[in-house]
Amino acid sequence: MRDKYRNQAYFNDYIIDALKALSLHELYIGKATPRFKDGLKEDRIITSISLCSALYSAGKEKGEILEAYLDGLRFFCEDFKWKGFAKHYGGYDIMVWFVSIGILLDIEDADFFKLCEAIKRNNAKDWILDKLIHSRMPSWELSSTFIQKEPYQFTQNIFDSKGIREYLKKRWYKGHRDAAWHESHKLSGVFAYFGYWSWESAALVKVLGINDYELKELDFYPYDAAHWNDPLV
Numbered sequence: 001m002r003d004k005y006r007n008q009a010y011f012n013d014y015i016i017d018a019l020k021a022l023s024l025h026e027l028y029i030g031k032a033t034p035r036f037k038d039g040l041k042e043d044r045i046i047t048s049i050s051l052c053s054a055l056y057s058a059g060k061e062k063g064e065i066l067e068a069y070l071d072g073l074r075f076f077c078e079d080f081k082w083k084g085f086a087k088h089y090g091g092y093d094i095m096v097w098f099v100s101i102g103i104l105l106d107i108e109d110a111d112f113f114k115l116c117e118a119i120k121r122n123n124a125k126d127w128i129l130d131k132l133i134h135s136r137m138p139s140w141e142l143s144s145t146f147i148q149k150e151p152y153q154f155t156q157n158i159f160d161s162k163g164i165r166e167y168l169k170k171r172w173y174k175g176h177r178d179a180a181w182h183e184s185h186k187l188s189g190v191f192a193y194f195g196y197w198s199w200e201s202a203a204l205v206k207v208l209g210i211n212d213y214e215l216k217e218l219d220f221y222p223y224d225a226a227h228w229n230d231p232l233v
Contacts, residue, residue, distance in 0.1 A: 003195050005196075010193075025044040045072065053195045056222060095124055116133055127145060132204070
């Protein structure tokens with residue numbers, strides 16, 4: 001277990017429920033009228049990437065998370081539609097999570113290219129997305145603006161572990177107070193909570209080469225994910 005708010009039994013049930021939901025999405029999308037199909041596809045993307053966080057929260061290893069991620073990536077690349085921040089607030093988090101987790105998992109170049117093509121197709125110009133993508137695709141054009149300023153604008157101040165600590169302790173969770181998942185660990189009777197993880201923080205640690213040993217127990221920091229690809233000693 002890596003999560004501090006819910007127990008193993010909760011996440012076991014969450015994972016079962018999410019996998020069942022994904023199977024049903026596959027069935028219903030094929031039968032849905034055009035009016036409902038886009039909504040089902042979007043929900044499938046959200047369920048897929050949320051499942052990755054839940055698997056991490058439950059203490060699962062990289063291989064199982066990678067399998068879930070690649071399934072979700074296929075849905076994202078085929079069906080994601082960015083409607084702009086005003087109409088699609090949660091869609092920005094989804095993009096950040098897919099790019100960040102993809103970097104942490106060190107996905108194959110072909111898969112990363114498909115991910116980048118989906119971002120480009122949706123004309124999502126953003127500093128944190130571009131910074132992370134640029135680390136693997138040096139030809140990727142960098143932006144100087146943020147789609148969502150709070151809390152992501154503060155990632156520009158991250159150069160070392162001190163910057164990560166300040167971002168996570170003072171900015172990250174508070175800056176997501178309008179997100180649908182904020183405070184979801186307090187809800188009962190529903191599988192709304194999948195864990196609070198600042199995936200972009202770990203991805204920045206990886207691409208900037210920051211020593212994060214002192215961040216190991218810091219809330220919201222997915223330390224293990226930042227070290228998935230460390231060489232075995």
